[in-house]
Amino acid sequence: MNVLITGGAGYIGSHVAKRLLESTEFELTIIDNLSNGSLKSLEVLKTIRDFEFIELDLCEKKRVEMVLKDHKIDAIIHLGASVEVLESIKNPLKYYTNNTINTINLIESALSAKVEKFLFSSSAIVYEDREDFPPEGMDEEYPLNPLSPYGASKLMSEQVLVDVAKAHPSFKYVIFRYFNVAGADINYEDNRLRPRIGQSSKNATHLIKIASECATKKREKLEIYGDDFPTDDGTGVRDYIHVDDVADAHIKALEYLKTKNSDIFNLGYGEGYSVKSVVEVFKNMASREIKVDIVPRRCGDPAKLVANSKKIRDKMGWIPKYDNLELICKSAYEWEKLNGE
Numbered sequence: 001m002n003v004l005i006t007g008g009a010g011y012i013g014s015h016v017a018k019r020l021l022e023s024t025e026f027e028l029t030i031i032d033n034l035s036n037g038s039l040k041s042l043e044v045l046k047t048i049r050d051f052e053f054i055e056l057d058l059c060e061k062k063r064v065e066m067v068l069k070d071h072k073i074d075a076i077i078h079l080g081a082s083v084e085v086l087e088s089i090k091n092p093l094k095y096y097t098n099n100t101i102n103t104i105n106l107i108e109s110a111l112s113a114k115v116e117k118f119l120f121s122s123s124a125i126v127y128e129d130r131e132d133f134p135p136e137g138m139d140e141e142y143p144l145n146p147l148s149p150y151g152a153s154k155l156m157s158e159q160v161l162v163d164v165a166k167a168h169p170s171f172k173y174v175i176f177r178y179f180n181v182a183g184a185d186i187n188y189e190d191n192r193l194r195p196r197i198g199q200s201s202k203n204a205t206h207l208i209k210i211a212s213e214c215a216t217k218k219r220e221k222l223e224i225y226g227d228d229f230p231t232d233d234g235t236g237v238r239d240y241i242h243v244d245d246v247a248d249a250h251i252k253a254l255e256y257l258k259t260k261n262s263d264i265f266n267l268g269y270g271e272g273y274s275v276k277s278v279v280e281v282f283k284n285m286a287s288r289e290i291k292v293d294i295v296p297r298r299c300g301d302p303a304k305l306v307a308n309s310k311k312i313r314d315k316m317g318w319i320p321k322y323d324n325l326e327l328i329c330k331s332a333y334e335w336e337k338l339n340g341e
């Protein structure tokens, strides 16, 4: 199978590429405009197995279509996107253009190039923020109502995929609604955890990335956005999922689509942790205080996002390997130490 990953130089994309190179014989092509990607990660990936990297912006529709045709692509894993909730509130057009319009263009190119499998990274942020949170977590039928243009840009893309697949029966998709992806490459050398790739983006707003920067003294303090949410300790609760488990789900989905129909799957563990409890893990791990400022809530941040992941476990047979908050944090922390400045 010939697989194209968009956004493959990014955080999650590089881990999906790593798994694909390590555990399959599929030919891989990556396109990325490097707006938030890492050439260093691509170099590491090349040491696993060769693949083609094309520096290309998804807005260049004709060139993207040529890549699909020239490389006889069978499956697209579409991760290339703009990813910051707050930025999307300030600059919604960037998100509707880069995330929704570019996804529509990619789907159109896929149809034209007869690519029949399409995996799409959506987000748990498409769900409604409700106080009557179900104890078993949000399943895929949970009400949809994104609070930010980022979430809306993802939900619109989902809708386009669903409708296009109805009109073109040979075109099949898997939509993944990721919960909070975190951690770095689980790789041991001399019995020590030594991630080869991780989250490199400079201005990441993800809690575990920021806590790793504080724990390694690259950042002075961590801001907690709100301690008055209706949760046990008042801080936001999230379902943190290790990036290698996310990557594995993509490999499973490629197999799944060979015989099964299009579907939407949550990708989380079903365990929620508060911001304060994540900070505690880092304090203990680094044996140092982490300076914390409590600041007002941000627009677009729901109180609680925890997956009900029964569907992916039952239908795809996905079994997570790293559903352990300490290990997730430790891998991010070790990556941050190795990643230098």
Ligand SMILES: NC(=O)c1ccc[n+]([C@@H]2O[C@H](COP(=O)([O-])OP(=O)(O)OC[C@H]3O[C@@H](n4cnc5c(N)ncnc54)[C@H](O)[C@@H]3O)[C@@H](O)[C@H]2O)c1
Pocket (backbone or CB within 6 Å): 006, 007, 008, 009, 010, 011, 012, 013, 031, 032, 033, 034, 035, 036, 037, 038, 056, 057, 058, 059, 078, 079, 080, 081, 082, 083, 098, 102, 121, 122, 123, 124, 177, 178, 179, 180, 181, 182, 201
């Ligand atoms: N990180 C999370 O917790 C999370 C949660 C839900 C969904 N997602 C989704 O997962 C995907 C990957 O996220 P990430 O955290 O790895 O972010 P990232 O920024 O590290 O990766 C995105 C990659 O896409 C590339 N890119 C962006 N716009 C492009 C364009 N127009 N053309 C070509 N390349 C482009 C960037 O350079 C970057 O390498 C995104 O679609 C994001 O919405 C992430």
